[in-house]
Amino acid sequence: MPFIERLIHWAGVRGRHPAVMVGGASLDYAGLLAAAQEPAAAPGGAASSLAIIDLPPGVDLAAAFCAAAHRRQVAMVLDAGWPAELRGQLAGRARAWAADNHIPQQPDAPGPFLLGLSSGTSGVPKAFTRTAASWRESFAASEEYFHLSPDTVTLAPGPLAASMNLYALGESLFSGGTFVGLPHFSPDAALAALAGHRATRLVLVPTVLELLARRALATGQAAPALSHIVCAGAALTPATLSLVRQWVPHALIQQYYGAAELGFVAASTIQPAPAHAGAQIHALALTHVGGHGDGGGPTPGTGTALPDAAAPNAVGRAFPGVQLAILDRQGVELPAGTRGSVCVKGALVCSGYAWGDDGLAFSTLGGGWHTVHDQGWLDAQGVLHLAGRASDMLLVSGANVYPHAVEAAMAAAAGDRLSDIIVAGIADPLRGRMLVAAFRPAGDGCARKGMPALLRAAVGALPASHRPSRYYELQELPLTGSGKISRQVLAQWIEEGDARARRSS
Template identity: 50%
Template sequence: MPFIDQLQYWARAQPHRSAVVVGPDRLSFVELRDAATRAQALVQASGAPAFSVIDEPNGTGLAVKFCAAVAGHGVAAVVDAAWPAGLKAAVSAKAGAWAAAQACPAPASGFQDGPPGSTFLLGLSSGTSGVPKAFTRSRESWRASLAQSARYFGVTPSDVTLAPGPMASSMNLYALGEALSTGSTFVSLRQFSADAALHAIKHDAVTRLVLVPTVLAVVARRGLEAGQGAGAVTSIVCAGSALPAEVLDLARQWAPHATIFHYYGASELGFVAASEAGVGAGYPCVGPAFPGVEISVRGSDGEVAGTGVCGSIYVRGPYVSNGYAWGDDGLAFNPLPGSDPAGEAWYTVHDQGFTDASGRLHVVGRASDMIVTGGVNVYPQQVEAELATAAGPGTVVVAGVPDTVRGQRVAAGLFTGTAGPAKTMAQLLAACRKHAAGLPAHERPTQYFALSELPLTGSGKPSRALLQAWISERDARAQRIH
């Protein structure tokens, strides 16, 4: 494991079942195995190191290269093909330097899984500028995670999973591994659009969706507008950011027979907490700890925070990465001070939250996103969730902008593209301002900007840092309207 031995098994057990489908292209399990085996053999015959930087657009070719690269002792880094050439070159250079410094064993013979404790993946953290950090993942961390996630989300060989985002993103790359591990079919899109996603759902008889909330809202709304329901979809797995009640309601209208799961995790931590969405509580409650995981919320002094008290979320469990290959600035991924990183240490990515009396985790945002205005902490996710009740899902992104008196002001970016055809920017602004009047004074936006597009990371998550940059740089994509 993590999934090459399973791919071998399914290639024998169900050779002609589709393993990977991207647009009109598809590979069966036996075709994927054979293509990846040939690709791995060519690399071994060349004498090249067992390390690959994969730069490939969404397609079956990416799946072949990924499987070939991580077989045996191989290690892969998958870059987003849409990145600028200079950024991809910088990542390749750093990855090559990292690989050269490793004491890499001789490549394992044959198309099989390597040793459990060995590194197989350099995961690239998303960022808004500069070269992204790279964390290392062991085969064992994915093996343990794949076994639990398949069980928790009920993935079976009969499933067909659509992950409509870039295959290079960690959530979608994991969904590919999950499908190959369980003998189910993985579906992606050459280029995302709501219509392309709806076509795949119908044409490929999709039973599961794995996607971020912003994409779920876009697909569900388009499906309702076009009169196309969710078809055979019985499971929706949503992560990457908060799942607002409005998006959940929209998804339930569109896919009334689907069980909707929401989980919180991080690339460096893996799964942290999960639940069936909307059961027992709404935002910001995610749910209890994911199977195999322990959660501890700590204050700035490192001590355990009381029930309902916000602090940094620490995690202990088998899914945590091994740390950074490069880019470790000591701010993004840390062990609990005083704990032993070589043992069962607690780790954090500095997301903030609290646990309730039932032990469920509530996530209120990342520390780096937090707005400090007049000495008071404001979590932008909470303000977004409040304003979305009036404006609609996926219409509001909140960030802090510099202010000489207060330190920061609360600014809101408004986007009509997901508000439905009837809402103008003026109507959106009026709805938000009216609703904001009922918020505590420190949470009310004092500036509003009309957005020509949503500020998103490459994987479709809201990027508050990007909104901050647009505002500070007077980018045309963010126009001041109040």
Template identity: 45%
Template structure:
């Protein structure tokens, strides 16, 4: 594992310091080292080759097994415990087949809770593909070691921090936060499952100094923290990732935790960090709603057109990156729609996941959308993230605004192929007037005609994945099936 040498260091220096707390359970650094060392020996004795498969809910056993599985030259495949049984079985079969087709040159050495060679693979992660079987990407130890060095400095994390990452450990955002926190010698906190009340209780009673979460979770924490008078003034850092940090969520978080530096970054599981932004206490953000920051330390970014040439400032193209933080590629599932080396780059250093965007004159990246999310309607390509950002901006995102979130998706339509629609979740004073279709149409006026939604809906809750991310596919299903959580605005 890329932080096991650091774990040994902290276990010797501060053996009784808190390493991991999950709900009511806790492990000190010495206890985590000792339990993981014992478990590593067991895994070596049980190994039949290939990565250790880890498919558990949040808990101390997950952490111990994760640390133990990647000791020395070991590797781990982290599966989502919420997957259907057939999907999990298919992935496990693929892992067995991959191990059988490329047996190691030498048998595994006796487990030692130390880092393996930098260029060796330690992690199999998974992202959605164009089929039911997730794509499996792999990472070398070196990619995370370099990422820890850059991220701990950028996000200013130290051994005195107490980091709350309330999402599932099977999600790459939370898993990386765990490893980054242990590498820094800080205390990591999470929950058996996400619960806003339990998360706020950790903030109030566990002296949490930092939160790492997706924007939807941060919005809930900020809103409930304010309404329940949970003091967030002790928070010094809030890190948002996994989706764009919208203005409404930012406003709520800044009101609840006024002393916190707010960080948000754009990236992908296969690419790691790409760009990032930092907002100090009292500092206001006036950038475009599509802006996602400047290149992360050690990362180069450029935007290419369809001919592979650099796009002019302001012109949308494919976002490409060059860094030492990217994954090693796919073990399987490479359908050509995601991670790839840039054609014509003979050094193979420039990579892309097909995301679209542009660089402005100042060198800041603007994110238009993921190619996989692109909606084709009446022959026009539309990125829902761009439409959502414009609608939010037009509706207003000041503190106390009735708008919490806008979600754009496509539903089947006989004439256009796909009909572009938008749904809004409203929160605020019960006395505030409800948004109308006219309000939303006015907010969409700044969009080009093909990008303006043709249908508008009101949500009673957000369509979310198990990791707390917006699911446009789920919203489309709700609309198609007449789900009561979504109502059409006439």
């Protein structure tokens, strides 16, 4: 299994070293291995092939996950914060899947070890299957790329059921480090855990990182032990990066773009800020971590070449061990600068869906390529630029609109005067969807007053379908349970007249 062999190793050579700490509870490596080796029986006395882990965040959840891996069960970790009805529905689907696919009890042959949950187009998360080998390969690559060692203390303040945090737990155990989680999230709780456990690494989404940096600066809480920040889920904005640099100017920041189904795709590194200068996103140095394609040159194909002015932020070069290419709808590799579907090859990819395959997400293409249909392009240096997530695409007056590209145009014009900008679509009987933009200024009242006019001017050169019709000032960010910005939540606020999104003239 992906990390059990390493857990056994670390329990033998440093059994008293803390492995998992959540709240006031902790397990060292010897204790975690002992918990993982405890026998468990399903009703009727037979060992089950499936482990449905429905526990609050804590060391018991980590032990249950390790126990499932040790018993060679297929694990599914549920978020205790989800409604009981949804958790019950997911458990039922998992049992039906195991029965329909004749998943053996304690299988000897390699097979799925994880039922991962990924958001879908409906209210019920879809489930993908992942083999132990895919995580094992991923751990080996990320251990080196993220500079992990037995001395690393990783704080992941998000819910353990989220794939990024569950992976961070396995990754930490693989490398012999210490994993720190929170029973309940708040900025103060995260900062207290960061200081109390002298965490050296943070793994989180940018919105949560901004909350921590703001709170730490407001309360004078330094983090001298923190040397490394790993961010995913969205790009760091200039405003957020500026806050982080004020708080921990010495920390190395690594961002990655990926998907639960694909694993790591591309990554970049922001070096610690010089003592004499603040860091800016445009000064980011993209660290080369691998090539792209399958070794051959680009094949001529059809697609839309994008002008530089429309280019969203770069997300980095291919992650180690990942082959990256841009393909058109016919599966033809496109030349540099031409937009198409972001596709990968490699051992980090999942095995497919157990349920919820709506045809709009993960797909396997010819030649061994896989995609979740995100749109982007590679430049001449092999750097990946994202045009937008396929699931975010909006149909406005018959035109396909990727909100990310509209946001990029407005963010470029506003610079550090804008903390956040989110574009979403709300129902409109005439156009199908009406484009709206919600913003959170980084400045004072004067900045707020002039922001809508600035943003309208920024999109003036875009097609009419790409220009938001209304602007709203955010009183707080529309977030998912895992802390990621949600266009769907924003649209719901606007359609319901929620005061958290106020119309701005």
